[in-house]
Amino acid sequence: MIAAFDIPVTRVGRSKLNDIPLENIPFGKYFTDHMLEADYADGEWKNVSIKPYQPLQLDPSLAALHYGQAIFEGIKAYKDDKGNAFVFRPIENYKRFNKSAARMNMPEVPEEIFMEGMRKLISIDKNWIPGGKDHSLYIRPFMFSTDTMLGVRPSETYKFLIILSPTGPYFAAPMKIVVEEAYTRAAPGGVGFSKNAGNYGGSMLAATTAKQEGYDQVLWTDAFEHKWLQEVGMMNVFFMINGVAVTPSLEEGTILAGVTRDSVITMLREMGIPVEERRISIDELLDAYGKGQLKEVFGTGTAAVIALIKELKYKEFIMQFDVNNAPVAMAVKQRLADIREGKTADIHQWMWPV
Ligand SMILES: *Cc1c(COP(=O)(O)O)cnc(C)c1O
Secondary structure (H helix, E strand, O other), X not given: OOOOOOOOEOOOOOOOHHHOOOOOOOOOOOOOOEEEEEEEEOOEEEEEEEEEOOOOOOOOOEHHHHHOOEEEOOEEEEEOOOOOEEEEOHHHHHHHHHHXXXXXXXXXXXXXXXXXXXXXXXXXXXXXXXXXXXXXXXXXXXXXXXXXXXXXXXOOOEEEEEEEEEEXXXXXXXXXXXEOOOOOOOOOOOOOOOOEHHXXXXXXXXXXXXXXXXXXEEEEEXXXXXXXXXXXXXXXXXXXXXXXXXXXXXXXXXXXOOHXXXXXXXXXXXXXXXXXXXXXXXXXXXHHXXXXXXXXXXXXXXXXXXXXXXXXXXXXXXXXXXXXXXXXXXXXXXXXXXXXXXXXXXXXXXXXXX
């Protein structure tokens, strides 16, 4: 694998683990004992260390707070019956992280810092991986600019961190979704394909507006015609039309290339279900729904894995789906769980041993 690379570790005096109940833990609320931190300055990464989880001291003029060079990833680690820890496809997140970095004019993080740092951090905090079904350890690598000056230019200094958060089963209740026609998440040439903090900041008002109308999230549409479908909230989206799984394609750069999306496409094909990655419009959906051909709609992402959609609203049209009869979404969800739990052969080597 990666050449031995010695990251200095300062351990906590006393673990917080006993103070936190590892059952039904809410998502992203508690953090483990340690974190990884590294600094970028003078054109290189330095000060890589693992230390007790602690607040950062930051200057008020910190560039990231003003100009938004900030990116992140979301990954999950699991523990098997024998206590071995595995991470789900972290290499894909590593590659995507550096794509986000390139788009945001930030330095790439070397593989040994990202991957080896993550491995070492998880092994130190291994007892924090909850063992219960569908429990996991959520891994949050992130990077932000740290120059302390208000001139607008790419920062010359950055911080990279990894923090870990034990999380219970993310109960994704079937969602009610409204097709977004006013706000835009991403346009060609923009930053929609990168996992940068601003994409989330820019999406919150749309989600809040949807909630005020009784909906959980929005289905994003293209910036020009508000008719080509992109993503559902912060998840990729799949439509089962006439036995074919259709999902918006990536080439316009307006969609995040989800690792779950890629895994779902692979599994669907293995299950003999045809997949089409292409442009899909709201008109096509309405038409298929009218003909009784649109059977399932679901979102995919690391946090919820598969989230069923029970209602989709577009203008005055309301499409409803029977979430108790969503065989494709359920089969994919089960197959992914089986791979995670070692019940199905991990033929693609998705589970990365820590
Ligand atoms: C993270 C993210 C996803 C899901 O990606 P996964 O790799 O499957 O977790 C989808 N859409 C957006 C906008 C995201 O930020």
